[in-house]
Amino acid sequence: MPDGVRTYRKHDSFVALKQRTPLPDPKPRLQALLERGGDRGLDARKAQLARRAARELLGLERPDQAEPFQLHANVQEELARLDDSELPRYLFYRYRYETYPQRKLLDAWPPCVQIEPTSACNFRCVFCYQTDAEFTRKSNGHMGMMSLDLFKEIVDQIKGEVEAVTLASRGEPLICPDLERMLAYAGGKFLALKINTNASLLTEAKCHAILASGPSTVVFSADAASEPAYSRLRVGGSLEKVLANVRMFAEIKARRYPRSRAITRVSGVKVEGSGNLGQMERLWGDFVDQVAFVSYNPWENAYTAAPTGVEAPCSDLWRRLFVWWDGRVNPCDVDFKSTLSVGSFKSSEIPELWRSEAYERLRADHLEKKRSGLPLCSRCAVI
Ligand code: SF4
Secondary structure: OOOOOOOEOHHHOEEEEEEOOOOOOOHHHHHHHHHHOOOOOOOHHHHHHHHHHHHHHOOOOOOOOOOOOOOOHHHHHHHHOOOHHHHHHHHHHHHHHHHHHHHOOOOOOOOEEEEOOEOOOOOOOOOOHHHOHHHHOHHHOOOOEOOHHHHHHHHHHHOOOOOEEEEOOOOOHHHOOOHHHHHHHHOOOOOEEEEEEOOOOOOHHHHHHHHHOOOOEEEEEOOOOOOOHHHHHOOOOOHHHHHHHHHHHHHHHHHHOOOOOOEEEEEEEOOOOOOOHHHHHHHHOOOOOEEEEEOOOOHHHOOOOOOOOOOOOOHHHHOEEEEOOOOEEEOOOOOOOOOOOOEEOOOOOHHHHHOOHHHHHHHHHHHOOOHHHOOOHHHOOEO
16 A cells, blocks of 8 residues: 555444443353354354354464454454353354455355445434435435335345344434334344444334344444534534433333343544544443444545545455345445445345345456546545
């Protein structure tokens, strides 16, 4: 990479993360897993990968010419909340999620699927593509809500093969009128079910729907710890309202779901005007398990930014697949207008789409250092 080229490291996008709970050392559990062979119930290939993941983490095996598998602090916390019996499944997923993008490996299923309940949002955050009128204008066809039937079809197809499902992409998921039914349907089917929300539309019923679905992570987006900084960044939002809602969520979780393993996180985009981590922790720290900032990526001008000069391949092409509200499948959400779409879930299954000609061509272009010739990827800093 030439000097001075700005990159957005997707596999490690936290610029700061503070966790409330001290993390136990996972090594004794991994050692025990190898000793007792606790991967019954997984097919041979999954069990073998789970064991390799444990061996790399324990330093018993080193990959050729690649970084060994590691657990970031937030992942260690997720792992700490799982039962021993779930560890192999989790390791199978997380190993592929972390190392396949780095080693440029693929198999039949994406390590993670993001499902978009809606593309609409009630905020117009200054760093977000929701500020692009071409995107939000209804007549341009980008706005809509996923039907419950389509959601169920996606879940039925990927359950048992994909463990990481995030309910969010371009819009605010709580706007979707079927979200509570979607959560109820997805509940118990994925080890790493995550939802991202700006928390402005949380109600008691929605808190219950989220918690009852057994998510591994619930992310509340907020970038500042005081006004007017918050509403200058989160245009359309109110810090007072969001704070009250996050507090309500924390109270319901503590009172009604004491055994919930959901990790709650307030996560902000680190831009000029956002708070510092100390301020964020003082405001949010009593209500959530983690407070974090992620790097800013200029999502709002993805199609018009100057070329970045980044030559390295985009890791997300080996990590996750997005299903938009209307079934269209996209390799990323930097491409919020779906110019890179590889097809539709309505006409093809996920494995076909994941290994489709269009997807493989895009990956090959990245590997062959042809990124500068791609209209959007040349302007994007994601690696
Ligand atoms: S625009 Fe291209 S480089 Fe950027 S995230 Fe999407 S696929 Fe990756």
